[in-house]
Each structure stands twice: as C-alpha cells, then as structure tokens.
Amino acid sequence: MSHRHMICPGPAGGTRRAWLSALLLALALVTLAVLRPSGAVASVGISLGVTFPTSVTVGQTDVTARLQIRNTSTAPNQSEGLVLNQIVIVPSCGTVMSGACSMPDPGVFSLAPTASGDAGTACAGRSFTVSPPDASQRVFLTAQGGSVVIPPPSSGTNTCDISLLVSVRKQPTIDTDPPTAGVQTRLFTSVTGTSSISGLTVTTRVSTYTTVLRPTRPDANGDGSVTSTDALCILRLLGGFAATAACPNPLPLPDVNLSGAVDSVDALCVLRFLGRFARVANCPYDPPA
Ligand SMILES: [Ca+2]
Numbered sequence: 001m002s003h004r005h006m007i008c009p010g011p012a013g014g015t016r017r018a019w020l021s022a023l024l025l026a027l028a029l030v031t032l033a034v035l036r037p038s039g040a041v042a043s044v045g046i047s048l049g050v051t052f053p054t055s056v057t058v059g060q061t062d063v064t065a066r067l068q069i070r071n072t073s074t075a076p077n078q079s080e081g082l083v084l085n086q087i088v089i090v091p092s093c094g095t096v097m098s099g100a101c102s103m104p105d106p107g108v109f110s111l112a113p114t115a116s117g118d119a120g121t122a123c124a125g126r127s128f129t130v131s132p133p134d135a136s137q138r139v140f141l142t143a144q145g146g147s148v149v150i151p152p153p154s155s156g157t158n159t160c161d162i163s164l165l166v167s168v169r170k171q172p173t174i175d176t177d178p179p180t181a182g183v184q185t186r187l188f189t190s191v192t193g194t195s196s197i198s199g200l201t202v203t204t205r206v207s208t209y210t211t212v213l214r215p216t217r218p219d220a221n222g223d224g225s226v227t228s229t230d231a232l233c234i235l236r237l238l239g240g241f242a243a244t245a246a247c248p249n250p251l252p253l254p255d256v257n258l259s260g261a262v263d264s265v266d267a268l269c270v271l272r273f274l275g276r277f278a279r280v281a282n283c284p285y286d287p288p289a
C-alpha cells in the first residue's frame with residue numbers, strides 16, 4: 001500500500017530562515033506560527049509528518065494513520081525539551097484557509113477512541129485519548145498520565161510517533177482536489193509544543209490527501225466475502241438485535257448502496273449481488289460475471 005508522507009518543519013529565526021519557512025509553506029501546504037516574546041532570539045522548532053494511505057475504500061476499518069512529531073529546535077534552544085500541549089485533527093476536511101480547516105466534511109472517517117505512542121520514539125508506551133469531534137469537527141488527542149515532553153535533538157529520540165486507527169464510513173461530500181480523478185478528502189492535523197525552558201510556543205499543520213473509493217462489493221460485515229450473512233447483519237441492525245461475532249456493531253458497511261440511510265434495500269442489495277433477485281432498484285451491484 002502506498003502512502004503520502006509529508007514532513008513539515010516549523011523553526012523560528014531570522015529573515016533568511018523566515019523566507020525559507022515561507023517557501024516550505026508553499027511547497028508543503030503547511031502553515032506555522034511562532035509566538036515569542038519581543039526581542040527574544042530563539043530557534044524553537046517542531047515538525048509534523050502524517051502517514052496515511054493515498055487511497056481507502058468505504059467500509060475499511062482500522063486503517064492506521066501515523067503522526068510523526070519532532071522537536072527540531074536549534075541553537076540556542078537545542079537542549080530544550082518540547083512539551084506537546086495540543087494535537088488536533090479534523091479527520092475529513094474539504095477546504096483549508098488561513099491555516100485552519102474552514103470547511104469540514106463530517107462523517108467520512110471515524111477514529112478509534114484511543115491512540116498509542118510508537119515503540120522506539122519518545123511516546124513509546126503512552127496512550128492518548130481521542131475526543132469525539134466538536135462542533136467544528138475537531139478531534140483532540142490528550143496524553144493519558146500527564147504531558148508528553150519530546151526530548152531535544154541532541155538526545156537522539158527527538159520524535160514522538162503516534163498511531164491511530166481510522167474507519168472509512170462514507171464518501172466525501174466535498175472533492176477537495178478537483179483536478180485529481182476520484183473524490184479526495186484531507187486529514188488536517190495541527191500540533192503545538194512549548195519549549196521546556198524558554199517557554200516559547202510553536203505550531204505546525206499538515207494536510208494529507210486521500211482518495212475515498214466506493215466499495216466494489218456489499219460486504220456489510222467487513223469479513224472479506226459477500227454471503228447471506230451480510231443481509232442478515234443489516235436486518236439484525238434494523239431490528240435492534242444484539243451484535244454477534246459475525247455481525248459486529250457498528251457494521252463496517254451497513255449502507256451498502258451508499259444512499260445515506262440504512263434500510264431494507266441494503267439487505268436486498270446484498271441478495272441481488274448474490275443473484276437471488278433479477279433486479280433491485282437503487283442497488284449499484286450486479287452479480288459478479
Ligand atoms: Ca478529485
């Protein structure tokens with residue numbers, strides 16, 4: 001599986017460095033903000049890379065998104081740890097403006113409630129609570145058991161990598177990349193850190209583009225095959241019956257015809273795919289040839 005990988009540095013410094021930052025901003029669709037007391041000469045930096053598949057399919061569950069957050073501080077701040085004080089994700093964003101997601105596209109992705117720090121990084125063994133989306137569709141990751149401090153570059157472990165699990169619920173309403181074939185959305189991520197000694201705060205943001213494909217088969221329970229169990233699972237869901245091993249709740253793809261609602265047509269659609277009916281209205285699947 002291929003991935004798009006973006007590393008976006010966010011240092012603070014003099015005029016030349018600011019120009020370089022502006023260039024990187026244009027290249028990598030990144031904005032950064034550096035807040036510092038006037039007159040301070042400092043180079044506190046943070047960078048963010050986000051790895052996520054360039055293409056996913058509606059109904060996929062537990063797709064890994066990986067955030068790679070680095071303390072990139074340089075002299076005279078090269079020995080300072082960076083306290084991670086905010087990690088924000090808008091899981092599916094249609095438009096980014098002025099460094100924020102100005103038009104979220106809710107419901108495309110859902111995130112598992114807990115994310116975990118990756119082995120071999122400063123966040124190894126750490127867990128992060130993933131909040132439900134707020135009114136602006138922002139999801140906040142909060143470290144359990146106290147703040148994370150990313151050690152300085154000189155320590156050799158100046159990276160905090162965090163993995164979170166993403167489920168693909170529906171196709172985007174907004175195609176965020178019209179020139180590219182298919183329908184794209186973007187994972188919009190923002191991280192903020194404060195240097196442990198000088199107290200300077202840095203922020204960097206990344207947009208990661210992903211094509212969201214329609215499913216090719218009505219595999220409602222996501223077990224990899226289409227059988228009458230998929231129809232049964234939809235009927236169980238509609239009847240309010242308890243989940244079973246074969247019919248988990250939530251079902252990965254209950255709305256198999258992507259109409260926007262789960263109803264009995266979805267169960268009929270599965271049976272159409274299995275060749276039990278000559279035709280079902282509003283069902284995009286024919287039996288495999
Ligand atoms: Ca497109």
Ligand SMILES: [Ca+2]
Nearest residue numbers: 219223225226
């Ligand atoms: Ca199935």
